[in-house]
Amino acid sequence: MTLLTWGVILSAGICLVALSALVARTFAFRAPSSLAATQGSAARGMRYAFGAGMLPTAKESARDHLMVWVTGMLYHAGIFAGLFYLAFTVIGFLPAAIVAALRVLIAVGAVAGLGLLARRIALPHLRQLSCADDFAANLIVDLFLTAAVIHSFVPTLRGPFYLVAILMFLYVPVGKIRHCFFFFYMRILFGTFFGRRGVLPHRGVREA
Amino acid sequence: MKPEPINAGPLEDRVEALKPDDLTRALEEFRAVMTRDHAAALASCVHCGLCSETCHYYLATRRLDAIPAYKLGLVASVFRRHEGLLGKVAPGWVGARTLNHETIKAWIDALFGRCSLCGRCALNCTMGINITAAIRAARGVLAALDLVPPGLKSTVDTALIKGNNMGISENDFVETLAWLEGEMQSDAGFETARMYVEETGCRMLYTLNPREVMFFPLSIVAVAKIFHAAGESWTFSKDGFDVTNYGLYDGSDAHAGTMSGRLVTSMERLGAGTLVLAECGHGFNSNRWEAPQWLNRRYPFEVKSILQVVAGYLRDGRIKVDAAQNTQPVTLHDPCNLVRLGGIVEEQRYLLRHTARDFREMTPNREHNYCCGGGGGQLAMTNYADRRLEAGRIKADQIRRTGAKIVAVPCHNCIDQLMELNKHYGLGVELKTVCELVANALVVEP
Ligand code: SF4
Ligand code: SF4
Numbered sequence: 001m002t003l004l005t006w007g008v009i010l011s012a013g014i015c016l017v018a019l020s021a022l023v024a025r026t027f028a029f030r031a032p033s034s035l036a037a038t039q040g041s042a043a044r045g046m047r048y049a050f051g052a053g054m055l056p057t058a059k060e061s062a063r064d065h066l067m068v069w070v071t072g073m074l075y076h077a078g079i080f081a082g083l084f085y086l087a088f089t090v091i092g093f094l095p096a097a098i099v100a101a102l103r104v105l106i107a108v109g110a111v112a113g114l115g116l117l118a119r120r121i122a123l124p125h126l127r128q129l130s131c132a133d134d135f136a137a138n139l140i141v142d143l144f145l146t147a148a149v150i151h152s153f154v155p156t157l158r159g160p161f162y163l164v165a166i167l168m169f170l171y172v173p174v175g176k177i178r179h180c181f182f183f184f185y186m187r188i189l190f191g192t193f194f195g196r197r198g199v200l201p202h203r204g205v206r207e208a
Numbered sequence: 209m210k211p212e213p214i215n216a217g218p219l220e221d222r223v224e225a226l227k228p229d230d231l232t233r234a235l236e237e238f239r240a241v242m243t244r245d246h247a248a249a250l251a252s253c254v255h256c257g258l259c260s261e262t263c264h265y266y267l268a269t270r271r272l273d274a275i276p277a278y279k280l281g282l283v284a285s286v287f288r289r290h291e292g293l294l295g296k297v298a299p300g301w302v303g304a305r306t307l308n309h310e311t312i313k314a315w316i317d318a319l320f321g322r323c324s325l326c327g328r329c330a331l332n333c334t335m336g337i338n339i340t341a342a343i344r345a346a347r348g349v350l351a352a353l354d355l356v357p358p359g360l361k362s363t364v365d366t367a368l369i370k371g372n373n374m375g376i377s378e379n380d381f382v383e384t385l386a387w388l389e390g391e392m393q394s395d396a397g398f399e400t401a402r403m404y405v406e407e408t409g410c411r412m413l414y415t416l417n418p419r420e421v422m423f424f425p426l427s428i429v430a431v432a433k434i435f436h437a438a439g440e441s442w443t444f445s446k447d448g449f450d451v452t453n454y455g456l457y458d459g460s461d462a463h464a465g466t467m468s469g470r471l472v473t474s475m476e477r478l479g480a481g482t483l484v485l486a487e488c489g490h491g492f493n494s495n496r497w498e499a500p501q502w503l504n505r506r507y508p509f510e511v512k513s514i515l516q517v518v519a520g521y522l523r524d525g526r527i528k529v530d531a532a533q534n535t536q537p538v539t540l541h542d543p544c545n546l547v548r549l550g551g552i553v554e555e556q557r558y559l560l561r562h563t564a565r566d567f568r569e570m571t572p573n574r575e576h577n578y579c580c581g582g583g584g585g586q587l588a589m590t591n592y593a594d595r596r597l598e599a600g601r602i603k604a605d606q607i608r609r610t611g612a613k614i615v616a617v618p619c620h621n622c623i624d625q626l627m628e629l630n631k632h633y634g635l636g637v638e639l640k641t642v643c644e645l646v647a648n649a650l651v652v653e654p
Binding site: 022023025026027028029030031032033034035036037039040049059060061062064065068069072120123125126128129130131132133134136174175176178179182183185186187189190191193194197198199200202 | 239242243244245246247248249251252254255256257258259260261262272275277278281293294300301302303330331332333334335336337338496497498499500501504505506507510511547548549550551553572574575576
C-alpha cells in the first residue's frame, strides 16, 4: 500500500471518529425529558421519518421544489457511489461492470452538485443564507466526484484523486458536511417528536 | 449571513444598556436552556432554503429575515461561535456570531417579531430540525434577560401575579359563572343545567381561556350544555381555571411551569379524574405535552382536549345532534398547537361532519394547515401587529377559497386573530368554536 492509500484510510478514520465525537459532544448538554403520556407511537414516527416522510408526497418543501429534491437525491447517490468507488480502489477490487455503473452515478452526482452550487449562487436569498462553508463544502465534494470520474478513466491519476479524498475527509467534521451524521440524529428526533404526539404518520381520514 | 438593518423596537434602549456582565449571563443562560437535542439541531442546518415557503411570514413578505432557516441561523450562529471549533477560530467562514448587542436585537426582531412558533417549518425541514423548539429556547434566553416585548411580558406577568392572564378575580369568575348558569337555564331543555365550581371528586376538571369569561361567554355555555346533555360529572376550579400559558411563548420554562402547575394543584385539591382543556391551541400543547417536562413530573391523571371528550360522547351515544341546525357552509381552522404540535386532528372533523350540513376542508389542512398568525404571543405583542396582519393574509386567502360562511375555530387566540383578519381582509365570515356548533346542534329531551 502506498503512503497516499494509508492517508486515505487514516483520514477516513479521523473523519468517522471526529463525527462520532461531535455527536457525543451534544451529550454534554442536558438531556431533554419526555414525561407526557404518549398518544401515538415514537417507533412508527421514526419509521415514517426514514421512509414515507422523506418523500415529496409527504413533504411540501420537497413537493414544491421537486427539481431541487431530485437533484439533491442524485447528488447524494453520486457521493455514496464515489465513496464506494474509493473503497474499491483502496482494496484493489475493480470489476469493469461495477466501475462503469459507479462512474455514471458519480458523474451524474457531480453535475447535480454543481447544479446545486449554481442555485446557491444564483438565488439571492439562498446566497444570503449561505456562508463560505456552504460553498466550500459543495466544491470539495464536487471536486472529489470529478476526481473519481477522471480516475475511473485514467487510473494513473490515483495521486490527485486520493489527495482530494483526504482533503474531503478532513473537512467533513469541521464544516456543514457533518450533516451526514446529524441527518440521522435529526430524523430520529423528528420521528419521535411527531410520532409520540400522534401527528405522524398521518392517521388519514378516520372517525375519531 | 447578512442580516438586514434591525432594531429591538420598544426594547432598543434596554438592549443598548446591556453591560458585559449581562452578556456573559446571556451566554450562560444560552448554555443552560440548550438540551442535547437543541445542540444537535443547531449543528444540522444545511442552508438548503427549502423551508422558506413553509412559513406564512415568508409567503406574505418574501423577506430574508422571515425565512425559518434565517431565524434558526440567528441562534445557530451563536452556538457555532461559542461551541464550535471553526466558529471559534474562523467565525466568518461558518457564519458564526458573538452573542452581543446586535445579535440580541436581531433575535428580538426575528424570533419574537417574525415567528408564531407554529411548527410548520419543523414539519417540512429537509433534515427534520425542530426549528420551533430552537427559537423558543432562544426566546427563553431573552426572557432571562427580561427582554420580552412589552405586551407579551405584561400578559405573562398578569398570569403569574393574578393567577390568570386577564387578571380575573375569583369573585368575578364565580359571579360570571352564576350569571351564565341563570342564562343557560332559561333555554329549553337546560332548566337544570349547572355551572359547577369547586366540586370535589368529579370525573372532569374543566379549564377555559379567561377571554371567554370576559368576551365569549357563549363558549362557556356551549360546553356546559354539552356536559349537561351527556350527564357528565364536572367542575371548574375557582382559582386554577386558566388553560392558557404564555410561558410557552416567552420561552421561560419557569414561568410556564408556574402556570401549568396551578392546574395540577387544582386537580389534586379537587380530586378530579381528568384535566379537560378548553378549545385553546397553545393551552393544549402546553398542558398536554410540555407541562410534565416543565414540572419534571409524570401526571397521575389524564389530560384531554374538550374535543376528544365531546367526540367520545357522540361516538358513545351520550349526546345526540342534528346537523340540520347548522345549515351554513362551515370550514375548519386547524390551530397549530392543537393539531400540528398537539395531535388533535380528527376529533374536530368528526364532530363537524355530524353537526354541520356542509363542512368544507381548507387546503392545505390538518398538520399542514397554515398558522393564522396569532400564535407565538403575536396577539399580545402589539408592536408587531402590522406584521401579524400581513402574515395572516395566507390564512385569509385559505378561508376565502372555501366559500364558507362559518369558520369553526377550536382556539380563542386564533379567534381573536381571525376576527381581525375577517375585518382587515373583508372575509365576511362568522367565527365559532367547535363546541358552539355542537351545542347548537344538540338534541335534548324537553
Ligand atoms: S415556527 Fe412557524 S412562524 Fe416560526 S419560522 Fe417556523 S413556520 Fe415560520
Ligand atoms: S429546510 Fe431545514 S436544513 Fe434546509 S435551510 Fe431550512 S432549516 Fe436548514
